[in-house]
Amino acid sequence: MNKRHTQRQKWWWWSLMGVILVVLLASAAGTSPTEGNSDDRLFAIAAQIKCVQCVGESVAGSAAPIAIQFRSEIASQMKQGRTNDEILNFFADRYEGVLLTPPSTGVGSLVWVIPVIAIAGAALLLAESLRVRRSRGPVQQPSPEDEALVEVALEARHSEPSVTSTDTTDDS
Amino acid sequence: MSADTPRRAPVIAGIVGVAVLALVVLFLVSPKGGETKVTSPLLGNLAPELAGTTLTGEPFNLDSARGQWVLVNFFATWCPPCVAEHPELIKLNESTASTGLRVVSVAFDDSSANVEKFFADNGGDWPVLTQGTGAVALDYGVKGLPESFLIDPAGTVVAKFEGGITADALQRYVADSTAGGS
Amino acid sequence: MNRALGLTGLILALGGSLLAISVILTGLKRSRPELMRMGRAYSFVVLLGATMAVAAMERAFIQRDYTLKYVAEHGSSTTPALFNVASMWSALEGSILLWGLILAGYLVVVAHKFRKRLDDSLVAWALITMFSVCVFFFGLMLTAANPFRGNIPIPGFDGPGPNPLLQNHILMAFHPPMLYLGYVGFTVPFAFAIAALVTGRVGEGWLVETRRWTLFAWGFLTAGIILGAWWSYEVLGWGGYWGWDPVENASLLPWLTGTAYLHSVMVQERRGMLRVWNLSLLCATFSLTILGTFLTRSGVVASVHAFSAGSVGPILLGFFALVVAVSVGLIGLRGDQLRSAGHIDSPLSREGAFLANNVVFAALAFVVLLGTVFPLVIEATTGDTLSVGPPYFSRMTMPLGLTLLLLMAIAPVLPWRKASGELLRERLWWPAWTGLAAVLLAVLLGATGVAPLLAFGLGGFAAGSALRQIALATKRLGWRGFVGRANGGMVVHLGVIVIGVALAASMSFMSQGEFTLKEGETARVAGHTLQFLGSRTVDQPNRVELVARIKVDGEQVYEPKLNRYRQSGQTIPTPSVKASLRDDIMMSITTAPSESDPSLGLRVIVQPMVTWLWIGGLIMVIGTVLSLFPGRRRNPLDAVSAAAPIEQVSA
Incomplete structure (x- = not known):
């Protein structure tokens, strides 16, 4: 193995990758809106309510009159400052099985x-x-020499793309 | 992953078989799409508030109708089954004398002008509410049109009808309830 | 005339199948190979019958022959030619007819491919199984789901045509046949699995025969599912391509188990392990196609796709139960003969990764099945109504999907038997950096949220691995580095990754708005401007179209429509989509301008990367085709037995 390849074995490189990943994820963590009057919040709520007049559609997706009525009700409740759960419960109380969650x-x-x-x-x-x-183990333990031989053979094969070695045997 | 312990195969096969059998039985007992039962969380509860100005400009309040049977009918002029149901409502309304049943219609997602023209063309002279009815429909849990709720003299919702009603069926329903109740 | 021709065809197909079964069985019992060889001739009879029936049905649609009830109910003189042909599979009976034709087609190809080995008991039993499936479907068509029921039309009668939703997009002509080519294709591996169980030859022979068939069926199912998603997206107009509708779930279930099989079968080929598991997966896949058909056709679940039907439901359910009973019974009986040759040395190995893959796919299938039937269970046991909808499915499948992406990153670089940490660090070096770069890029582009970022990162990681494998293979083999199962498989992986990333992006970063616009007014969504230029109404024979003209970003004009169908009074919007590689703008009319209120209700949905879903699907299909290409030609009839010889070959 040359120097370039030994670099890849160093733990700090991999730790660095992990740290960068965590920092990136933490910096960009976001949540769906739970207050305000945005259309995004409106449709996020509407997507959790089944359209009672249609099949297989949510209130967010449907163009049915009742779905439009639902959406305007959600909008007006959002303006009144209700929470997402309060709005969802409003519909759950009136319509059985209307919540998609x-x-x-x-x-x-x-x-x-x-x-x-x-x-x-x-x-x-x-x-x-x-x-x-694994605990049952093989009946016969291989000797260190055997293992060395296998190691060499495996190394020779895996330094080549393993895909091609499967390929030759697997395709009929 | 019973591959390496063959004696497990029959057991696992048995479990899978039973599970699938349960699934099959479940499908057999499930009601088919067309025959869903009509339910409403309102049944047995006090009817939600219903008040406003009718098409003819008079005030209407459901509470003032206490002591009478009331049929609250949700409809729209753009809904063909509602149009088809209309003659039955007229018939029902005409026979209120014998049953003491009042009809009130609530137009959903429709303009006053359309509704006015509809009633002028097709007849019917019971109270019709057209303004701010969207929220009322949600309070009643209206799913589709037409939909009707029968409210007893105590103000309790006793029945919900999805789709068109017939005057005869409704009168029989009221007659049975009154007979059973007294 | 059409009716007589069609019925004759069906009877021919049914009779041919029944005769074939009895002849082959007799041949097996009396050891008379010449009888067993007759299976091929009978398969042609079945195909002839099925073709006659389909030809009769299409002819009836073209002639608007309303003496057929099916044509009277689903045909119409106003349906355009292409949709008229596609009308055949727009409802229950006709779609089963299409199923029958495809099944007969597969039957002939199998009988022809194995023509030299028809007297082999394995092939004989496989054919018996396939003929039995034919008996069921053609029997169904002659009884409960007869497409050739008669009708006495009133003079001047014209049919209503297919459901409006099914006749406004070209994809409708291709999505069902593709899906059925996939669904029905799984009959072949199932037949060989049953044959292997019946004959007790549960070594690796049957598996080699069926591997490519499975891949073929799987490719079509993949294409069918993706075309279906595309159709929903273009037609339904709410920005959705997948609604976790019971029928969509039904098509996904066999895809999941089929995908699991395509992976775990490699473990059996290489190591001789997981025999029962692989047989079970094939049986499960076929059973799930029948269950899916049942769900679609019985009306047990409400769905946009469901056809209403009478007695077909219980019959399909009975067939499903029979298939499961036979499979489970045979597997239970043969369990002791399925002793596997080896065992897994280390979880950190190619076979270990395949095993993990199978657990995840099985889990996905379980979640999807549970979510689909759970409302029925609750209703049957407690009488309560509850819904299990998209929020449930996305929440449950997301971690599993991310796990799959992780496995896709690691598994391709793992060697068989055992891997070391050093090896992994060596091989995953560049893929890991690719993944990290993907996250960084996404953050720079303004993406937020842990789940989508993880999806992008793992997607980059997995893409790095797949590209590494392809690069190594092409370096060694040139263009051949793209063909063959393993290399083609990597191309499929790339397609899956593209889809995964596109799913995460389009679901997480969707913005939408609903606007009321007067003529000349402009709406703004996610940096795009949409100006309402005006509208007009167009009278069509069966509907009135309201066409709105919307200028997007000051450039092109798009025309979403709102159709009001005369007969039913139904209002169905036809959305208009401005698609680009970056994002899609979907415009859909919610309310039409009227005299009293001249403003237009417009729903606008902007979703990034939706186009990449279709591109990813295309890459998957290309990858599947590449995988079907043999890496190196070998006589497919060579006997291949258990694990040991394979090991010798590779050593």
């Missing part, structure tokens, strides 16, 4: 919880089966 309490919250549990469970199962496999 499922509730975070009650039975409805299961739709949030189940995937998290399932994904975590799958990941754990996978990690466990990998661990078991």
Whole structure:
């Protein structure tokens, strides 16, 4: 490995990258508007309400008269200084199942919880089966010489693009 | 990832099978798109405020109609099913003497001029509200047009009708409720 | 005449399939190869029947033959020629007819491709499976979803034409056939998976046969989904290309499991592992296409795409249950024969990354499926109504999508079996800097928000990795560095990354406004000016169009329309889009000027990078085509068995 390549192994370069990334992310963190009378806020709220007259559209998207009425109601409530939640609840009280975001309490919250549990469970199962496999280990331990040979062979192959080595064997 | 533990395969297959079976059963019991039931959070509750000036310039307040059955009808002249429903409303209104039922119409997203012309052309002489009705429609949870709410003498919303009503059905409904109630 | 021709075609196809199954089964049972070889001839019979039926239907549409109920309901003398042809798949029965034709097409190609091995029990069972699927679909067309029902038209009758939304954009002519080529294409790998399970030959042989078929179907499904998104964007006019509508979700589900399979199959080829998993993915993919069809056709879920239907729903549901039962049963029974040859040495390896990829794709599929059926579950159990809409799906899929971008950055540079930290640092050096540069660029351009910035950064990172692989491959192989599965796959990755970045940008940095403009007035959105020049009404046979003239940025004039359909009274806007590589300006009329109020209600949505979604889609399709090209020719009929020989080849 030449000098240029050893640079890449230095930890500070990678730490520097991480620091730059964090600084950039922190400097540009933004949130959606929660107050004011901007159209952006209006449509952000409207996008969370189902258009009751249409199928598969939100109040933000629909041109139906009732959706236009909803939007003007949102606008007037925004002018009255209501919060996003207050405005959403206003509609939820009048129309059943009108909010496109499922509730975070009650039975409805299961739709949030189940995937998290399932994904975590799958990941754990996978990690466990990998661990078991590895701890069982190969029947015969390779000698250091074997490993050195493999290392050389692997190095030779991977210094070439690994894609091409797969290519020759994988394509029929 | 049961590939490496074959004995798990039947178990996992069984679980997947049961899950899919549950899904199939669910689809079988689900109501189909067309037959959604009419629900409203208003049912059993006091009717939201409804007041204003009618087309003919008289003041109207729903509260003053306490002690009477009231049908609040949301409509628009640009909505074909509403136009189709109109004769039934006329029929219903004409028979108020026998049932003591009042009709009040609320025009949604429509101009007073249009509504005036509509009533002049098609008949009907019950109170019609046209101004500031958008907010009222939201208070009543109106989804589409036409939509009607039946309010009992105590001022409680007892029924909601999505789509056109018929005079006969409504009268029967009121008659049944009065008979059952007394 | 058309009716008789069509019905004859359907009966021919159904009869051919039934006969084929019994002949091949007899051949298998009595070990008579000459019977098994007849499958090819029968496949042509099925195709002939399907072609006859489709030809009859198209002829009926062209002739406006209203003695067919289907034509009377969906045809019209005012429909333009192209949409008239496309009318066939604008509703339930006709779309199943299209499905049947494509299925018959695949059947013939499979029977022809394997013509020398028709007496091989694996191929025989695959054909039996495919013929069985044919029996189902042609049987469905002869019963519950018969497109050739008769009708006695009143003299002078003219049909209503297809749904207005379906006849105002050219993409409607291409989106459904593409989607169906994808959907139906998954029947082939499914058939081979079932054949492998039935014959017990669950080694790698079946897999080699089906790999390219899967890729082919996957490519069409990808193109179909993207065309569908494009259609929504151009037609629906609210700046959306993906609404997480149940039917859109239904098309996404098989795409997700299919994509998972395309990755995990490489682990099986190289290492002989994940056999049950791969079989399950193929079975799941096919089952999900049927489930998707059921969701679209049964009216169980409300959707813009849903067709109303009678008894077709339960029949499709029954077929779905049957497919799952057969798959699950076979996998359960054969479980013990599926002992895998190897195991994963280290999570930090190519196979480890593929495994992680599969977990993420499975999770995505799970979330999408759960979100789609959850309102039904709640309604069935508690009676409550609730909605699971776009906010849910975007929130749940965003972290998974970002994880996928990260995997796309790391996985391509990972070697098989085991990788070291040094190796990763060495290979990820430039990709990592590319990612960082992408974040920096985005911040300089004024982007805010952690999620979109992460998407840009990871996108840059992943693009760096993919470009590195392509650069290395082309350096070594010249132009051949672009073809073959691994290299073409990197091109597909680039397309996915472009789409990912475009999604993040267009969703996060959308600005919009609703304006009331009098003639000559100007609206301003996100640095663009829109001047309302005036409007006019145009009378069309079936509707009145209000056309507004809007001058954008003082240059070109765009003309959004508002259509009021005479018959239904429906008002449907036709938006107008000024597209550019930087951003799209979508203009849609909300209220038309009237005598009492001469001002125009105009909705304006400005979204950056939307055009890149379609470009990304194109790159994905090009990548898929490149992947289909063989890197090096090999006789496809060569027997390839378990992992060991493959290892020898590569050693």
